[in-house]
Amino acid sequence: MSWAPNPAAAGGAVRREDPSGPRRRRGPGPATALSRVRSVSGAASVAGALVIWVALLGPVIALLTHLSGHEIISALTGPGDLDPLVTSLAAGGVTLAVLLVFCTPLAWMLARGSLPFPRVWEAGVLCSLLLPPLVIGLLLIFMVGPYTPIGELLNATPWHLSATNTFLALVIAEVYESAPYYVVGAQAAFADVDPRMEQQAALLGDRPRRVFRRVTLPLAAPGLGVALSVAWARAMGAFGAVIIIAYHPYGLPLQIYITLQETGLASALPYALVLLVVALPLPLAAYTWSARARRRRRG
Amino acid sequence: MLDADVEVDRREFTVCATLRVAPGERLALFGPSGAGKTTLLEAIAGLVRPRRARVELGGRVLTSTESPGACFVPPWQRRVGLLRQDPGLFPHLSARGNLRYAPGVDPSGRELAQVAEVLGLSGLLSAMPARLSGGQAHRVALGRLLLAHCEALLLDEPYTGLDASLRRVLTELVIELTGARSVPAVLVAHELAEAQAFADRLAILDRGRLLQVGAPDEVVLRPASRRVAELVGYLGFVTRREQDGAVAGIHPERVVAGAHPGHGVVLAGVVAGGRPAGAGWEADLRVGDENVVCRLRERHAEAGGELVVTAIDPPWFGPDGAAIDPPGRPPAPAWPPDPEQIRT
Numbered sequence: 001m002s003w004a005p006n007p008a009a010a011g012g013a014v015r016r017e018d019p020s021g022p023r024r025r026r027g028p029g030p031a032t033a034l035s036r037v038r039s040v041s042g043a044a045s046v047a048g049a050l051v052i053w054v055a056l057l058g059p060v061i062a063l064l065t066h067l068s069g070h071e072i073i074s075a076l077t078g079p080g081d082l083d084p085l086v087t088s089l090a091a092g093g094v095t096l097a098v099l100l101v102f103c104t105p106l107a108w109m110l111a112r113g114s115l116p117f118p119r120v121w122e123a124g125v126l127c128s129l130l131l132p133p134l135v136i137g138l139l140l141i142f143m144v145g146p147y148t149p150i151g152e153l154l155n156a157t158p159w160h161l162s163a164t165n166t167f168l169a170l171v172i173a174e175v176y177e178s179a180p181y182y183v184v185g186a187q188a189a190f191a192d193v194d195p196r197m198e199q200q201a202a203l204l205g206d207r208p209r210r211v212f213r214r215v216t217l218p219l220a221a222p223g224l225g226v227a228l229s230v231a232w233a234r235a236m237g238a239f240g241a242v243i244i245i246a247y248h249p250y251g252l253p254l255q256i257y258i259t260l261q262e263t264g265l266a267s268a269l270p271y272a273l274v275l276l277v278v279a280l281p282l283p284l285a286a287y288t289w290s291a292r293a294r295r296r297r298r299g
Numbered sequence: 300m301l302d303a304d305v306e307v308d309r310r311e312f313t314v315c316a317t318l319r320v321a322p323g324e325r326l327a328l329f330g331p332s333g334a335g336k337t338t339l340l341e342a343i344a345g346l347v348r349p350r351r352a353r354v355e356l357g358g359r360v361l362t363s364t365e366s367p368g369a370c371f372v373p374p375w376q377r378r379v380g381l382l383r384q385d386p387g388l389f390p391h392l393s394a395r396g397n398l399r400y401a402p403g404v405d406p407s408g409r410e411l412a413q414v415a416e417v418l419g420l421s422g423l424l425s426a427m428p429a430r431l432s433g434g435q436a437h438r439v440a441l442g443r444l445l446l447a448h449c450e451a452l453l454l455d456e457p458y459t460g461l462d463a464s465l466r467r468v469l470t471e472l473v474i475e476l477t478g479a480r481s482v483p484a485v486l487v488a489h490e491l492a493e494a495q496a497f498a499d500r501l502a503i504l505d506r507g508r509l510l511q512v513g514a515p516d517e518v519v520l521r522p523a524s525r526r527v528a529e530l531v532g533y534l535g536f537v538t539r540r541e542q543d544g545a546v547a548g549i550h551p552e553r554v555v556a557g558a559h560p561g562h563g564v565v566l567a568g569v570v571a572g573g574r575p576a577g578a579g580w581e582a583d584l585r586v587g588d589e590n591v592v593c594r595l596r597e598r599h600a601e602a603g604g605e606l607v608v609t610a611i612d613p614p615w616f617g618p619d620g621a622a623i624d625p626p627g628r629p630p631a632p633a634w635p636p637d638p639e640q641i642r643t
Contacts, residue, residue: 199346200387202374204401204447214400218391297390298429 060276067269075270084255085274088236091167091251095174095235096228099182104224107186108216112195129180133240136176140245144172169246174235177242182231189223190216222290229286236279252278300358301451301483305342306351307335313350314338314507320451320483322357325474327486327498327515330530335507336487340453343485344381345374356483357450380449382457386440388428394439395424401447414442418472434465438472445476452477452484458493470497491519491531503527520612522548525620535584535591537566537610545626547613551581554593559609566591567607570600582606 054061076082109115110122128136144150144163154161154168163169193216201211217224239253250258252275260268301320306313314335320326328336341347343354345361348371354362356379361372388397398404398411398420405411415421418438428436437457444452454473458466474497477484488494494501494515501515510530511523522528525536528548535549547564558565568586575581580598584591584606593608600606617623 194387196383196385196387197389199374200381201389201400203344203346203377203379203381204443205375205378205403207375210402215389219389293391296427296429 063269063272063276066266067273071266072270072273075267076274084250084252084271085278087167087170087249088251088253088275088278091170091174092232092235094171095178096232098171098175099179099228099231103179103183104186107183108190108212110183110187111190111193125180125183128176129184133177133238134244135240137173137241137244140172140176140241144169144245164245165248166246167249170242170249170251173241173244173246174238177238177240178231178234181234182227185227185230186220186224189220189227192223193219222293225286226283226290229283232282233279236275300355301343301485302353302355303339303343304353305339305349305362307338307342307347307349309335309338309507312507314342316502316504316507316509318485318502318509320485322481322483323478324500325477325484325486325498326500326502326512327488327494328502328504329488329491329494330504332489334504336504337455338507339504340381340455340485340487343451344379344453345372345377346381378448378450379453380444380447380451381453381455382437382440382444383455384457384459386436386457388431388436388439388443390428392428393424394420394426394428394431394435397428397439398424398442398446400443403448404446411446414445417476418442433461434469437461437469441469441473441476445480450482452482454484454486456487456489459489466493467496473497495519503530505530519550520553520614521622522614523622525616528614528616533614535586535589536616537564537586537589537591539626543626544618545623546616546618547610548616549591549593549610549613551592551594553611553613554591554595554608555611556595556597556599556606556608558607559611563609563611564613565607565609567605570602570604570606572602573598584608 106121110118110125115121131139141164142148144154146152146155146162146164151163154163161168163172197215197219198211201215202208206214237253238251239257242251242254243257247254252271256268256271256275259271300322301318303319304317306315311333312335316335316339318326318339328339330336338347342349342352342362349362349364351364352362353360353365356377359372360368360370361377361379363370388394389400392400395411398415399408412421415424418441420435420438420442423431423435423439426435428439431439452473458469461469470493473484476482486494486497488497498515500512501518502512503510503518505526510527511518513521518527519531522531522533525546525548528536528550532552533548533550535551537547537549539545539547549564549566553563558567566584566586568584568591571583571585571590573580573582576594579594579596581592581594582598582600584593591608591610593606595608612625615623615625
């Protein structure tokens with residue numbers, strides 16, 4: 001029995017095909033039409049991408065066109081001009097350390113559902129993500145201000161710590177502004193790790209801590225890297241909470257704001273450029289590394 | 300010796316089974332999806348906490364809920380290897396990194412080289428898992444368990460999704476390696492042929508209960524109950540009302556064309572339909588009110604035609620579904636008949 005279609009049976013008499021006739025009258029064949037549609041949609045997507053890039057990078061381009069090398073050098077070479085940069089970098093570094101130490105285990109436990117009432121925890125993280133930074137700053141005054149129990153406790157330490165207008169206050173504000181971004185990102189990164197990988201590692205003889213170090217952490221690393229870099233960018237740009245509880249010492253965002261208020265837009269632009277240079281490369285590098293690591297694992 | 304007596308609560312039922320697997324022995328757990336096969340393996344591996352259990356491996360108590368002396372050895376101290384359908388290779392490590400993952404792997408690399416040689420992985424050691432084919436990934440996973448010196452091997456439908464020839468090669472490899480290392484092995488399978496190809500003994504599990512354990516051919520030819528018969532592929536059940544309602548189980552592959560009353564039950568019926576099956580022909584035979592599926596070597600009748608077949612030495616079941624002796628006559632002689640007998 002043959003499965004080849006029988007044209008006579010299917011449509012009566014066999015029609016003779018004229019390859020040049022009817023095809024030309026009907027216009028392009030399906031393959032040509034498809035390739036045209038593809039080329040049109042390809043051009044449209046490139047144009048769309050260009051529009052998005054111009055819209056997103058427009059302010060950066062505008063910033064670069066309004067700055068000359070001479071202006072940047074003269075704005076940043078005076079005594080104490082780089083102090084805001086140093087303050088921001090130091091506070092950002094401490095913030096990242098705090099996030100790594102305290103928020104990584106929280107994110108892992110949220111991802112594995114090992115905390116009691118996990119939805120309550122998640123709601124808490126989400127609320128802190130949704131709160132306007134300025135409101136966070138106001139609420140922090142009531143929580144860690146000098147006349148609160150925590151504030152008094154800090155003052156009672158041998159170092160007479162204060163959580164307002166100090167480096168510690170800056171770190172607290174940055175942690176509050178950036179932690180939810182890190183926790184949400186890190187939770188997603190840990191949730192991406194198949195728990196059966198961890199089971200397999202355990203069955204091969206690894207204790208839980210060793211499994212975490214050898215399997216969970218390396219597999220979650222690309223996602224953790226991106227989450228951490230986003231948190232870094234948020235910490236570097238933290239302003240709303242900072243202006244309320246950490247007016248001193250100045251970090252870069254506050255320096256930009258004060259310079260803008262006191263001497264105008266032109267003087268603030270070099271600091272804006274510095275902030276971009278400090279805040280952006282880490283997220284971009286983390287994203288590139290993460291994409292490469294994921295591609296490598298997918299083969 | 301792997302000795303497991305386990306009761307694990309699941310939402311729908313309790314998995315309750317007792318297994319004894321000797322060193323080098325291979326047991327296949329066969330049953331429908333959701334019967335509790337994987338749960339049983341996970342309880343042995345220490346991945347789920349049983350309600351009541353006693354699991355021993357090579358004299359070591361791994362789980363015991365009996366007090367005093369209750370204990371639960373964590374998975375990382377059990378030395379039980381588990382190979383699932385997904386080989387579970389660590390994607391951030393090369394094949395070599397995966398093979399030497401276990402803490403106790405010989406650091407000199409000599410044993411790793413030997414295992415890689417046996418498994419045909421010598422040229423693939425620096426490849427990342429994403430670059431390996433399904434069969435290669437399974438061989439790496441198997442090698443990883445061997446290098447970890449697991450004292451028991453649990454295989455949870457490990458070859459699902461691989462093609463038949465690859466499955467056969469890997470099954471033979473596992474048989475050879477478990478025999479050479481005297482490791483008890485338990486395979487969970489949902490294809491009977493796979494279970495038969497692997498196992499010394501076959502255990503039938505249904506809704507958490509072990510229905511029968513025995514040699515694979517014994518379980519298939521002499522199922523302990525009608526339910527076991529249904530699970531191992533009996534597709535027709537013919538009731539003999541004149542024999543106290545005894546039911547004969549008809550396995551499609553234990554049917555021959557023609558009447559051979561000395562070798563089993565002769566069935567005469569009308570062909571309701573048919574289709575090619577492998578190298579032969581599968582016919583739906585209507586016998587009275589019952590439908591019987593027969594796989595014959597040739598096409599003997601068209602749809603609507605009459606056909607007489609013999610179900611070779613079928614198992615019989617009582618009204619309660621339990622196996623009974625063949626009613627009213629001694630067991631049938633072996634099939635195919637002795638050529639000498641045919642001549643005379």
